[in-house]
Amino acid sequence: xxxxxxxxxxxxxxxxxxxxxxxxxxxxxxxxxxxxxxxxxxxxxxxxxxxxxxxxxxxxxxxxxxxxxxxxxxxxxxxxxxxxxxxxxxxxxxxxxxxxxxxxxxxxxxxxxxxxxxxxxxxxxxxxxxxxxxxxxxxxxxxxxxxxxxxxxxxxxxxxxxxxxxxxxxxxxxxxxxxxxxxxxxxxxxxxxxxxxxxxxxxxxxxxxxxxxxxxxxxxxxxxxxxxxxxxxxxxxxxxxxxxxxxxxxxxxxxxxxxxxxxxxxxxxxxxxxxxxxxxxxxxxxxx
Numbered sequence: 001x002x003x004x005x006x007x008x009x010x011x012x013x014x015x016x017x018x019x020x021x022x023x024x025x026x027x028x029x030x031x032x033x034x035x036x037x038x039x040x041x042x043x044x045x046x047x048x049x050x051x052x053x054x055x056x057x058x059x060x061x062x063x064x065x066x067x068x069x070x071x072x073x074x075x076x077x078x079x080x081x082x083x084x085x086x087x088x089x090x091x092x093x094x095x096x097x098x099x100x101x102x103x104x105x106x107x108x109x110x111x112x113x114x115x116x117x118x119x120x121x122x123x124x125x126x127x128x129x130x131x132x133x134x135x136x137x138x139x140x141x142x143x144x145x146x147x148x149x150x151x152x153x154x155x156x157x158x159x160x161x162x163x164x165x166x167x168x169x170x171x172x173x174x175x176x177x178x179x180x181x182x183x184x185x186x187x188x189x190x191x192x193x194x195x196x197x198x199x200x201x202x203x204x205x206x207x208x209x210x211x212x213x214x215x216x217x218x219x220x221x222x223x224x225x226x227x228x229x230x231x232x233x234x235x236x237x238x239x240x241x242x243x244x245x246x247x248x249x250x251x252x253x254x255x256x257x258x259x260x261x262x263x264x265x266x267x268x269x270x271x272x273x274x275x276x277x278x279x280x281x282x283x284x285x286x287x288x
Contacts (some may be wrong), residue, residue, distance in 0.1 A: 002065070003081055003263050004037070004095065004096060005064040006064070006095070007064060007085070008061055008091050008092040008094075009018045010061045011085070011091065016033050017031045017051075020049050021049070021271055023076050024072065032047035034051070035055060046073050047069075049067070051066045057126055057127065058121075058122075059129055059130055059141075061256060064085070079108070082095045082106070082108040083112055086110050087112050088113070091108045091140070092107055092110070092138060092141060094117055100155055101118055102276045103118045104116070104118070104149075104155065111139075113136070116134065118130055118132045118134075119131055119132070124234055128275060132145070135182070146235040150212070156193075156204045156205060158192075158196050160189050162188070162244055162245060163188040165237075166237055166238065170185060184234075187223050187244075188219075188223060191223065194217070198249070198253075198283055198287070207288055209288060210265055210288050213287070214264065214282045217278055220276065225241060229234065252283060253283050254282060255281055256282040263272055
C-alpha cells in the first residue's frame with residue numbers, strides 16, 4: 001500500500017521510523033527510512049515498511065513516500081497515518097483529498113486535528129509549493145489565509161443512486177450520448193447531489209456555496225415539463241425519480257415565506273421569474 005504525505009518541517013528519521021513501526025505494527029528494525037538521494041546500498045530493501053524522503057521547496061520541507069508490503073496486515077488509512085505522523089513529529093502533514101482537484105488536500109496538525117487545505121505548486125523542474133488557504137486556523141501556518149474552499153464542494157463524491165438508476169434506463173435504450181435524454185440525466189444528477197448532500201448534513205464539507213446551490217436549483221428548473229417530451233418509459237422513470245427526490249427535499253426544508261432564499265441567490269431577478277416550489281423552501285439554517 002502506498003502513502004504520499006507532505007510535511008512542513010523536516011521529519012527526524014528516528015522519530016519517523018518509530019511512528020511508522022507503531023502505525024503498521026511492525027518492529028522498528030523492519031522499517032526503512034532513507035533520503036531519495038542517499039546511497040541505495042544502505043537501504044533495507046526487504047523492510048516491511050519503507051519511507052523515502054525528498055526535499056521540497058516553498059512552504060513544504062519534504063515529501064514522504066511510504067510503502068507497506070503486502071505482508072503488513074491491517075495497514076492504517078492515509079488520514080490516520082498522517083495524523084500519527086503529525087502528532088509524533090510536531091509538524092503539519094498534508095495528504096491528497098479524494099476530490100479530482102490537484103489543489104485539494106487535507107492537513108493534519110500536531111494537535112491531532114484535520115482541516116482542508118488548498119495547495120499550489122509552481123511549474124518547473126523543481127516546483128515551489130504554496131499552501132494558499134486552510135478552512136480552520138492552523139497555529140503552525142500563521143500566514144496562511146483561513147477561508148472556506150468552494151471548489152472542493154463542487155467536486156465532492158456524493159452518492160446518486162436515483163440518477164444512476166435513470167442512467168441505466170437510458171443505456172438500456174441505446175440512446176446516443178448527445179441526445180436530449182442525457183441532458184435530462186445531467187440535471188437529475190445535479191438535483192440529486194443537492195438533495196443527498198443536504199440529507200447527509202452537508203457531509204464532507206459542512207456547507208454549500210450559494211452559487212452551487214443556485215445552479216442545482218436551476219437544474220431542477222430544467223427538469224420541469226420535460227417528461228411529456230420523452231419516450232413513455234423514460235418519462236415514467238423521470239417522474240418516479242423526481243417524486244423521490246422532491247419528497248426528500250420538501251422534508252429537509254422549511255417554507256420560505258419571506259422568499260429569503262430566492263432573494264439571496266437571485267437578487268432582483270427573483271421578482272422577474274416564475275419560480276418553482278423548490279425556490280420557496282429553504283434549509284434551516286442556510287448552509288453558508
